[in-house]
Amino acid sequence: MTPKEVIAFCREKGVKSVDLRFMDFPGVWQHFTIPVTALTEDVFEDGLGFDGSSIRGWQRINESDMLVLPQPDTAALDPFAEIPTLMMICNIQDPTTREDYTRDPRNVARKAVNYLKSLGIADTCYVGPELEFFIFDDIRYDQTSHCGYYFVDSVEGEWNRGRDEKPNLGYKLRHKEGYFPVPPADQMFNLRNEMMHLMIECGIPVEAQHHEVATAGQSEIDLRFEELVTMADRVMIYKYIVKNVARRHNKVAVFMPKPIFGDNGSGMHTHLSLWKKGQPLFAGSGYAGLSDTALYAIGGLLKHAPALCAFTNPTTNSYKRLVPGYEAPVNLAYSQRNRSAAIRIPMYSANPKAKRIEFRCPDPSCNPYLAFAAMLMAMIDGIQNKIHPGDPLDKDIYDLPPEELQNIPKTPGSLEEALNALRNDHEFLLRGDVFTPDVIDTWIWYKMTHEVDAIRLRPHPYEFCLYADI
Numbered sequence: 001m002t003p004k005e006v007i008a009f010c011r012e013k014g015v016k017s018v019d020l021r022f023m024d025f026p027g028v029w030q031h032f033t034i035p036v037t038a039l040t041e042d043v044f045e046d047g048l049g050f051d052g053s054s055i056r057g058w059q060r061i062n063e064s065d066m067l068v069l070p071q072p073d074t075a076a077l078d079p080f081a082e083i084p085t086l087m088m089i090c091n092i093q094d095p096t097t098r099e100d101y102t103r104d105p106r107n108v109a110r111k112a113v114n115y116l117k118s119l120g121i122a123d124t125c126y127v128g129p130e131l132e133f134f135i136f137d138d139i140r141y142d143q144t145s146h147c148g149y150y151f152v153d154s155v156e157g158e159w160n161r162g163r164d165e166k167p168n169l170g171y172k173l174r175h176k177e178g179y180f181p182v183p184p185a186d187q188m189f190n191l192r193n194e195m196m197h198l199m200i201e202c203g204i205p206v207e208a209q210h211h212e213v214a215t216a217g218q219s220e221i222d223l224r225f226e227e228l229v230t231m232a233d234r235v236m237i238y239k240y241i242v243k244n245v246a247r248r249h250n251k252v253a254v255f256m257p258k259p260i261f262g263d264n265g266s267g268m269h270t271h272l273s274l275w276k277k278g279q280p281l282f283a284g285s286g287y288a289g290l291s292d293t294a295l296y297a298i299g300g301l302l303k304h305a306p307a308l309c310a311f312t313n314p315t316t317n318s319y320k321r322l323v324p325g326y327e328a329p330v331n332l333a334y335s336q337r338n339r340s341a342a343i344r345i346p347m348y349s350a351n352p353k354a355k356r357i358e359f360r361c362p363d364p365s366c367n368p369y370l371a372f373a374a375m376l377m378a379m380i381d382g383i384q385n386k387i388h389p390g391d392p393l394d395k396d397i398y399d400l401p402p403e404e405l406q407n408i409p410k411t412p413g414s415l416e417e418a419l420n421a422l423r424n425d426h427e428f429l430l431r432g433d434v435f436t437p438d439v440i441d442t443w444i445w446y447k448m449t450h451e452v453d454a455i456r457l458r459p460h461p462y463e464f465c466l467y468a469d470i
Contacts, residue, residue: 018417108434111434121276128226132218134253136251154215156171302342310421312359
């Protein structure tokens with residue numbers, strides 16, 4: 001829609017409020033709301049002011065004034081607002097220079113796409129993420145100077161088989177057996193259906209919804225692939241809808257990669273492809289039906305994977321998932337069909353338009369704008385420098401003998417290792433001024449200060465099990 005069409009749409013639908021949304025640096029939506037009477041065509045051009053110093057990872061107090069510019073093509077009715085409300089995603093600008101703000105994650109993603117186009121390699125990067133999440137009935141946690149704990153619960157949880165539920169009707173999913181039971185074993189079916197159809201109402205094409213492997217309500221809703229920036233927008237709407245539908249039913253949706261010990265974590269396997277003038281560039285006559293362009297893109301992803309993890313797996317909890325034995329791809333290799341490899345080439349269809357690569361490391365805790373942009377920049381580097389990924393690994397990596405396994409590169413073992421990899425390998429991200437040195441430095445500083453060091457300084461509950469009687 002154009003600004004004029006947005007305003008007309010508001011009149012047609014009886015909209016009374018307009019909710020303006022943007023992304024903080026770590027990856028959480030922020031918003032403020034204006035009456036619909038304040039939405040004029042000038043607002044789309046001139047923006048609205050707000051305090052950027054209050055947004056995590058953004059401006060200092062002495063340079064806090066910022067502008068939000070609503071993007072009319074993102075307009076959609078908020079399905080949860082009690083008063084008719086239009087939501088729009090915004091770009092961020094500096095009010096003095098009127099330049100796009102370098103720390104605005106959406107701006108980084110936009111610059112990555114523009115850089116791709118400027119090189120003539122392709123004009124479109126399609127992204128198809130598979131976000132997994134848990135739906136819990138109860139979640140409690142706290143950390144003080146003398147106390148630290150968490151507690152999660154689910155009506156589906158295997159640990160509730162013996163609970164007196166007056167009556168307990170069973171249907172508790174055993175560990176690693178949540179893929180794909182029908183109701184009543186799948187007790188989240190109706191919730192996911194509601195989520196799916198609200199996404200469709202908001203203009204997001206959905207391919208499927210289903211229960212995932214883990215007990216305790218692990219779920220997945222698959223979105224149809226879309227161009228990079230639009231897909232990052234849709235990931236945020238996806239999370240918003242999932243969380244609010246869960247809340248509507250007195251449950252909570254959690255996108256932490258590893259909330260449950262001993263069962264599968266939640267990933268965000270990401271399908272990637274490059275197109276030019278409406279034609280797919282990843283289809284060819286090479287391994288698994290791939291083109292040289294696709295193989296070089298894989299080479300770039302594998303080469304830079306440790307640094308990419310700082311954006312695609314950006315929490316300390318991410319590395320509770322990235323461990324062997326839970327289908328998580330800790331070994332940096334590629335293969336057709338093989339889900340134990342970091343990069344899989346899906347073989348569902350022989351259609352060249354379906355040819356893509358699946359990067360399996362990312363998880364849903366990431367900032368999608370930064371994660372998708374970083375993945376694209378790694379692929380570009382691979383293509384420009386013809387980085388061949390080597391031979392594929394068409395066997396179960398976890399069954400390899402130790403002497404063979406030790407030769408396969410690994411993902412970082414912690415967020416600190418990933419941040420150090422980013423510190424040592426980020427030149428490819430700076431090209432085209434996509435990621436600036438300030439963005440890289442701020443990201444590393446923020447994550448080290450607010451997450452790595454914060455966790456390092458606090459006793460872990462399990463340490464008391466290990467050491468309290470020493």
